[in-house]
Amino acid sequence: MLKSLVYMYRLRFAQTIIYMLQATEYDVKTYLGWLWRVKDFEKVSYRRSLIKTRRSSMLLLAIKLGMLVQFVVAIAWATLAIKNKEPNGIFAVDLFLSTPLVWSHLVVLPLVLARWFWVQPLNRVDVGRSKKSFEKHQAIKIAVAGSYGKTTMKEILYTVLSSDSKKVAATPANKNVAISHAQFAKQLEGDEDILIIEFGEGAPGDVAAFCRTVKPSIGIICGLAPAHLDKYKTLQAAGEDIFSLADYLGHKNIYVNGESEALKSFLKPGHQLYDGRQAAGWAIKAAKSSINGLSFEMTKAGKSLKIKSQLIGEHQIGPLALAAALADKLGLTKEQIEKGISRVESFEHRMQPRQVDGAYIIDDTYNGNIDGMLAGLKLLKSLPAKRKIYVTPGLVDQGSESPAIHQRLGKAIAGSDADLIVLMKHSVTDDIVAGIKQGKFKGELKIEKDPLNFYTNLDQFVAAGDLVLMQNDWPDNYN
């Protein structure tokens, strides 16, 4: 406590504050929540550090200047008070001591003002323009929504559909909010055949608003899991928002992940499922999964496709099959589809396998939902290995369901045939351990208090024949 207090008067404190803002994507509410929660400012910048951008540099300069001015005023006040023997000299002490506290709060003011008077009005203009741009664009527009799996689905679609005969454009990375769509619209050339737009829900009404702007003709709903519950409050509310995409499309041309349990209660006639056995009317058979990838066959009304992909995990069969089915629907040839699927490479930090001295490490550290975690554990169980190691800190943002979700996760971990479980010590660790105990795990369980040290030195812990699955990461702002 004392160490943290002293740190607040060090020069690095200003940088820590700006790092916190940057890590929370300049979201004032999240930043303030973190600021008031911090017990040791010295440990705030643990996993990452401040990245210099124009915005962060300006804010850093502003906070440093502000703090300097307050210090100078405090010293001047104290000097005058001592000189004139005035009793209000104590105010100088207050002024001095309150500097870090004042400026760690005042720093949000330019952000709030800029958001109200500059960013939001400009965004409204851009979004309005993009609405017209999307309206005019003749391309087939595919919207990809859901609490998880969107970016993977979008990337698969983009790779498979991009061919000699189709020009395809997709929203970049995980840019999936209204302003990202507007920026995407600005970059379009107008002659694209297919547009793939990721819908990232954040608050009730978001998906419906995206639909009104983008006007999609095909919708894909990838999954539903607790996320952004601070805004949605319940999973039901999040599901309703996501399914406003289906409502917009009149429940036609809507494809729903059949492997997401939470989506099932929202299904309506007309919705088409995709999973490990079927995708948009295609039957899937002869599925094979290994550390090197997936293969399966798809058949529908005399047509057949032989799919081979570098992606790993049976849960990828559904998205791959749906991409193949949509490609067929949009007129791609069998050869184009099969070649397109084979081009899909694993995505960074999403079930991404790599080899270290003969050990396989599956990096799934961007997996942040229970369904994804369970899919990964299923993969761990199915793959052969001399020794299986499972590493996770647990999940963030799970709301009031967090204990139940983590106990469920713990049980699944216990049943994954892992020989060694390494849990990164966080607030949810006890719940995971309770689940592991319920699952009667018989292997070795380690609680790691220094996750960064463990990840950095992973090569020291593994050897040939080991299979390591690392799921999810725990950002600094959740500490």
Add this chain to the structure above:
Amino acid sequence: MKTIAVIFGGRSTEHDVSIITAIASVIKPLELTKQYKVEAVYIAKDGSWYWDDKLKDIKLYQSGEIDDFMRRAPKVHLLFDNGLTLVKSSQFAGRKMYRKIDIVFPAMHGTHGEDGELMGLLEMANVPYVGCNFRVSAVAMDKVLAKKICASSDILSTPWTWFYSSQLSQPKQAMTKIADLKYPLFVKPAHLGSSIGISRVQTEAELMNALEVAAHYDDKIIVEQEVPNVIEVTLPIIGNEELIPALLERPMTKPEDFFDFDTKYMQGGKKGKGSGKAGAQGYSEIPAKLPKELYDKAEKTASAVYRALGCSGIARVDLLIDSKTGEVYFNEVNPLPGGLYAHNWRKAGISNVDLVTKLIGLAEQKWQAKQKLTTSFSTSYLKQF
């Protein structure tokens, strides 16, 4: 939590290799286990002992700051008080700092460390330590003695001879011994590792120079006949009674580019050019691609050598194979392989952390077995006087 002292450095030509072994292959994985308190004990080139956490940082040695450190740091004393205790001045009011050591992990190569001298000290202190005991270390580090013991266990070596460096003052005597061997020959200092002072000679004209080079490093010289159609392989092994072999490793150098120190540690195992960082391991075949029968024969020979010499904990056995005849020859034993040959163990399925943990376990097992032996005997001998 048990305290482990990792001792490294030393008065040896392999001083620098020892620092890397200690910091990268021993201290780091030991600390990652979080089961042990690890104390770094550095023996400088002048033989002074230092003990400090700062000694765990490779930058201290790379930057040359080690000299400054040694000027200021207090030297370490050893206390044999029912075990081993490190003692140094705390630099406050004449107080001394004591650290009782539960297990020692020697990470020294070459003379005054790997050759049994350090192990003898640890035996006196009756503290468990990793690796071969002092007798085995002394024999293993003497290529002449090791070959003689292996010969008595019917383990083949290529034709060889030896003599003391002092005998070079009468070269005729040495040359007569060598005359029975066929060229090319290898001339080696009998006690050094890491290929230091080794020469390959193809003609008699080159021989004297090679002998002088070897004599510069050692008082005992061994001259060996080269194995024709040679495949050089090495096998790290751990264990006391039950042996666990790693994978047979084949350094990928041509016979004419046999390992010298520079090739082995400075050029990533690749002769001539490059600036490899991984040492010999950067350029070797693991497992060696040999016919199964030959692979098994080599593994069996290496295990036989390990047992014949009485190795325990860890050792690496080097073999030479005549690829045409399929004959396997014993070359030498390294009781503390550089970097523990961790790169090979990882490929064999044993991680760095598991390797050091197993070695600590073996050290404790060996020590406990030794405690059961009777070391005193009551007599009335003194009463006679």
